[in-house]
Amino acid sequence: MSVPLFDLTRQYQTMKEEIMAEISALCDSQMFINGPKVDKLEKEIAAYCTAGFGCGVTSGSDALIISLMVAGIKAGDEVITTPFTFFATVGAIVRVGATPVFADIDPATFNIDPAKIEAKITPRTRAVIPVHLFGQAADMTGIMKIAKAHKLVVIEDCAQAIGAECNGKRVGSFGDFGAISFFPTKNLGGFGDGGMVVTSDPDKAALLKCFRNHGQGGTYIHKFVGGNFRLDALQAAVLSIKLKYLDSWSETRVRNAESYRKLFAEYGVTEITLPQVAPYANRMIYNQYSVLVSGGKRDALRAYLGERKIGCNVYYPLSLHLQECFAYLGGKPGDYPVSERVSQEILSLPIYPESTEEMRREVVSSIADFMKK
Ligand SMILES: *Cc1c(COP(=O)(O)O)cnc(C)c1O
Numbered sequence: 001m002s003v004p005l006f007d008l009t010r011q012y013q014t015m016k017e018e019i020m021a022e023i024s025a026l027c028d029s030q031m032f033i034n035g036p037k038v039d040k041l042e043k044e045i046a047a048y049c050t051a052g053f054g055c056g057v058t059s060g061s062d063a064l065i066i067s068l069m070v071a072g073i074k075a076g077d078e079v080i081t082t083p084f085t086f087f088a089t090v091g092a093i094v095r096v097g098a099t100p101v102f103a104d105i106d107p108a109t110f111n112i113d114p115a116k117i118e119a120k121i122t123p124r125t126r127a128v129i130p131v132h133l134f135g136q137a138a139d140m141t142g143i144m145k146i147a148k149a150h151k152l153v154v155i156e157d158c159a160q161a162i163g164a165e166c167n168g169k170r171v172g173s174f175g176d177f178g179a180i181s182f183f184p185t186k187n188l189g190g191f192g193d194g195g196m197v198v199t200s201d202p203d204k205a206a207l208l209k210c211f212r213n214h215g216q217g218g219t220y221i222h223k224f225v226g227g228n229f230r231l232d233a234l235q236a237a238v239l240s241i242k243l244k245y246l247d248s249w250s251e252t253r254v255r256n257a258e259s260y261r262k263l264f265a266e267y268g269v270t271e272i273t274l275p276q277v278a279p280y281a282n283r284m285i286y287n288q289y290s291v292l293v294s295g296g297k298r299d300a301l302r303a304y305l306g307e308r309k310i311g312c313n314v315y316y317p318l319s320l321h322l323q324e325c326f327a328y329l330g331g332k333p334g335d336y337p338v339s340e341r342v343s344q345e346i347l348s349l350p351i352y353p354e355s356t357e358e359m360r361r362e363v364v365s366s367i368a369d370f371m372k373k
Helices: 008-013 016-029 036-048 060-070 087-095 114-120 140-150 202-211 233-266 298-307 324-329 337-345 357-372
Strands: 053-057 078-081 099-102 125-129 153-157 177-181 195-199 289-293 346-349
Touching: 008 016, 016 233, 036 053, 036 195, 036 233, 053 060, 053 202, 060 087, 060 153, 060 177, 060 195, 060 202, 078 087, 087 099, 087 125, 099 324, 114 140, 125 140, 140 153, 195 202, 233 289, 233 357, 289 337, 298 346, 298 357, 337 346
Parallel strands: 078 099, 078 125, 125 153, 153 177
Antiparallel strands: 053 195, 177 195, 289 346
C-alpha cells in the first residue's frame, strides 16, 4: 500500500462545489485585486488568531519581509532567530538588509530556546523572530519577557502553526506581528501562494496596508517604498471557505498523532523519538509529525520507506548557519549543536487529516521491519 506524505486532492473533493461556486462568482465580477473577499478573510483570520487586524499578503515569506519593513528593520540591525526553520525566516532578515543572529533550539520541541537568546543580544539587536515549528508554539512567555526587557520587536513566524496556542493564547497574538502562510501544504492552504500578517496595533495595521501597496498613501502619492505584497481575491475566497473546516482538520491531526503513538508502542519501536509537546504548547496542530531517528540510521530509513512507496521528508537537512549563502556570517559546524544534530535525525511522516489508520499502520510496521533488519 502506498502512503503519500500529503494528498490535497481528497480534501478538495469534499468541498469542490462550494469552492467552484465562489471562484465562478468572482470570475463573473472580475474583481481580482483587493475588495470584499480580502477584507472578509482579514477579519476572519484576525479573529481566529485573537489579534486585532489582518493584512493579506502574497505569501508567508512576504508576510515576514513586510513585517520587518514596517518595523523599520534595516542594514546594521541584528535580528535573532532559530537556525532550524524553513529558509524564508532567515532569508527575510537578509532581504531587508539586516543581519541574522542565531540562537540554538530546545531539543524536545525544536523551537528556539529562550535561555539561548539573551547571550546573543547586542546594542544592535532590534528584533527576534521565534518560529512555531511543525505546529507547536514556541515558549512565548519566556521570549516575550526577554523582548520586553530589551525593547525588541517580536515577529512570530506562524507559517506552520495557525491556531496553535501557548498557555491558552493563540500564536500571532503575542508579538508585534504574526506572519502566516497559506502555502497549499500548510494547515490552512490556498490554491497557490498567499499569506497574512496579523497584529493587534492599529497603527501597524495601517502601515502594513500602506506597504503592501507600494507605500502608497493617497492615489499615486508615496510616503514609503513598499512593494506589491497583495493577496489575490481568488485566494481569499477559497481560504474563507476552507477556514470553516480548519479546527476539525487540526483536531484530526492531533488524533492521528495519538494513533501513531499507540501504533509505535504496539509494534515495539523504541529506536525513534516521537514528537514531544511542551506543557505550555497546549494546542499543537501537527503541521508535520516529525520523529528523531538516532544512531545515524535516518537516511537509510528514509530510503527504505521510499522503496515501500511511503512518503516521508526531511525538514530540514542543513542547519541554516551552515548554508552556503550565509557563509559570510561565519557559522561553523559545532556552533549550534542541537540544531545540527536534529537536522541529521529528523524525519517527517504523513499526518494529513485525510490519512487513515490503515496508512499509519503501514508506516509504523514498515519502520518496525526496518529496525529489525
Ligand atoms: C512555509 C513557511 C514560510 C514561508 O511561507 P510561504 O508562503 O511559502 O512563502 C516561512 N516560514 C516557515 C517556518 C514556513 O514553514
